[in-house]
Amino acid sequence: MTDQPKGELVCKVDEIQLKQALRILIDDYPVAIVKDSMGEIHAIGDTCSHADISLSEGEVEGCAIECWGHGSQFDLRSGQPLQLPAYDPVPVFAVDIRGDEVYVDVTNVLNGAEAPNFS
Numbered sequence: 001m002t003d004q005p006k007g008e009l010v011c012k013v014d015e016i017q018l019k020q021a022l023r024i025l026i027d028d029y030p031v032a033i034v035k036d037s038m039g040e041i042h043a044i045g046d047t048c049s050h051a052d053i054s055l056s057e058g059e060v061e062g063c064a065i066e067c068w069g070h071g072s073q074f075d076l077r078s079g080q081p082l083q084l085p086a087y088d089p090v091p092v093f094a095v096d097i098r099g100d101e102v103y104v105d106v107t108n109v110l111n112g113a114e115a116p117n118f119s
Contacts, residue, residue, distance in 0.1 A: 005096045007105030013097065016041065021056035021065060026106050029116050031093065032056040033102060034076055036063045042076040043093040043104040045115060049074075050086035079111045091115035 010024045016035040023046050024031050030046035032055050040063070046056050053069040060066075064073045064082055072086035079089035093115075094108035107118045 005098045005101070005103040006094060006108065007096060007103040009101055010043075010104050011102050013041070013100045013102055016102075019060040021058070021060060023054060023056035024104075026104065027116075027118060029106060029118075030054065030056075031104060031106065032065070033095075033104065034060055034065055036060060036076055038063070040076075041095055041097060041102055043095050044074065044076060044079055045091040045093075045113070047090070048072060048086060049081065049088035049090050055090065079113050089113040 008026050016022050021032045021034040032044050032046040034042045048067040051069050055065050058066040058068045063076045066073045070085050073082040079092040091109045091113040092111045094105040096103040109115045
């Protein structure tokens, strides 16, 4: 018996290009699924903590994504801002990869950042 993946099936691994992000909605909440420069897949809240701007439209470099609006950068592992003007983290969600499928569990916020209650 295999254990069930946690979270929602959001995409296939090959749907996300290296150093790109894909915007998806889970229960009307925007989430950015990001493949960093090393090919690791991350899931973060898709809204910049400084302004109401989609992070999935920004550039990915290393393990960070940049908000195209004001230049704030966020670490994809911790959600912490690396550059002003943002000073609050974005939520980082648990990712479960099963074969070629990517699952995101928005009920499991890994960094304690503020996120909607999905329970």
